[in-house]
Amino acid sequence: MGLPHHIMGSETEYGISVVGEEDFDAITNSIFLINSHQTTTDVIWDYEEENPYADARGFQVEEQFEVPSYAENVQLNKMLVNGARLYVDHAHPEFSTPECSSVIELINYEKAGERILDICRRNANATLPAGRTLVIYRNNSDQKGNSYGYHENYLMDRRAPFKLIAEHIIPFLVTRQIFCGAGKVLAENNTSPCEFQISQRADFFEVEVGLDTMNKRAIVNTRDEPHADREKYRRLHLIVGDSNMAEVATFLKWGTTLLVLKMIEDAFFLANLALREPVAAMKQVSRDLTLRLPLEMEDGPGMTALDIQREYLAHARRYLADKPRGDELEACCDRWEATLDALERDPDELVGQLDWVTKRYMLRSYQEKKGVAWSDPRIAMMDLQYHDLRQDRGLYYLLERQGRVERMTTDEDIEAAMSNPPEGTRAYFRGQCLKRYRDAIYGVNWGSISFNLGDEPIKRIIMAEPLRGTRAHVEGLLNASATAHDLVKNITR
Secondary structure (H helix, E strand, C coil): CCCCCCCEEEEEECEEEEECCCCCCHHHHHHHHHCCCCCCCCCEECHHHCCCCEECCCEECCCCCCCCCHHHHHHHEEECCCCCEEEEECCEEEEECCCECCHHHHHHHHHHHHHHHHHHHHHHHCCCCCCCEEEEECCCECCCCCECCEEEEEEEECCCCHHHHHHHHHHHHHHCHHHHCCCEECCCCCCCCCCEECCCCHHHCCEEEECCCCCCCEEEECECCCCCCCCCEEEEEECCCCCCCCHHHHHHHHHHHHHHHHHHHCCCCCCCCCECCHHHHHHHHHHCCCCCCCECECCCCCECHHHHHHHHHHHHHHHHCCCCCCCHHHHHHHHHHHHHHHHHHCHHHHCCCCHHHHHHHHHHHHHHHHCCCCCCHHHHHHHHHCCECCCCCCHHHHHHHCCCCCCCCCHHHHHHHHHCCCCCCCHHHHHHHHHHCHHHEEEEECCEEEECCCCCCCEEEECCCCCCCCHHHHHHHHHCCCCHHHHHHHHHC
16 A cells, blocks of 8 residues: 655754854844855745645635745745755754655755755855854754754655554654753753753643644644645655654654655554553653663553554554565664664763763763762753754764764765766756756746746646656657757756
8 A cells, every 4th residue: 555665755854053152143144044055046935835724634724825926935945956955944954865765865865955054054164254254054943942853754655544544653752752842951842851862852742633733743744745646646744753863763763754654654553552642642751761661551550662663663564574675674673672682781882872871971071070960051062062954063973983983875976966866756856946047047946947938938847646756767869968958958858
């Protein structure tokens, strides 16, 4: 029943600050940052497909979606030749990866996004007055009670009932924090106090299922924007995850979630792991550094987060038993099992692999050396500095330079992802068009490209199939089209 392929992409909102600026304005500085990207022409983001008020439960929320003017659109959006989108979302710079067809490919594009943002930062700082420095953080909290997101998008078979997806994915999402939490000092959002917790996002979720992404945040978001053929596909839009620096944690987050979704699509997942109170359980898991406290189940005795994750893993092993060996998801299963085993023995075995473990180890070492408490402002500063994108200042990148974190990518692959689109999805066509015909492109979104051919009406090329527009599919067409006019003629004849 499920899709034979997987297509995925992420959206990362970044924290931003300007050292030395008294009246900091996040929106103005976010616009300033993304407009420091070296683009040559103005291409707008086409909002034709945008409908953030369509709900996957089968209804439309009565709200008005405001499309920015042309001038605002150009200011707020940058379409990149690697098929990605760089833009301002509310008060944050945001990077959306292009559509990816493997987890490792996605990690490459996320890391490419970090480097693109850092280049923008350096360009912006070169024009700031002396004494001011713009800094970007890949985290989820400003430590003042505000949270910003990291969103996962998985293309799924439309036939998979949304209610079934939500039912089976919620216990998984609540408990996967134990390996993909980014770690955070203290508590926020009027939640129960703690010194250190596993997740940066757990304090900010209030309902199980819902459409809102900023106030009543839901463990399972119901936005129904497939950005593809609506009859065939749904896009599961998850806002519950932390933004990871560690590549292993990112690999686990995406690979394990993908496996669970494929089991749901194929009606393979049968176990009842429903939690009695999922929202409360999220906060409990985030605060349980022992990983030993049982969660209340809807039926049956309590289970720990580790117990629940082992149940999902056992199902995944059975699911993959008759699939081709050596697949990326098989490797993910092996890493998943090894990670759960290490978490049960001693989480510190995973320093350099999981963010929350690595961060806690660093902070504890500093505490022992300086004799300071978790409430010390220096600890909060180190927490934030772990996520600093400056490779010469960020604590995560300090560890990377020292060879103390495990890499799953290479610098060469990340560099390539900064300027080249994925070859196995429609992002290839988008990115190549931006490279070859940029001056003739009027607007872009995930499912279309619009060309301005002078005196002719705007020509809109629809790309409803994410697996069409790949290199194999369109390279010959592109090579046979010297101009955008040639391309449109060759496509439409």
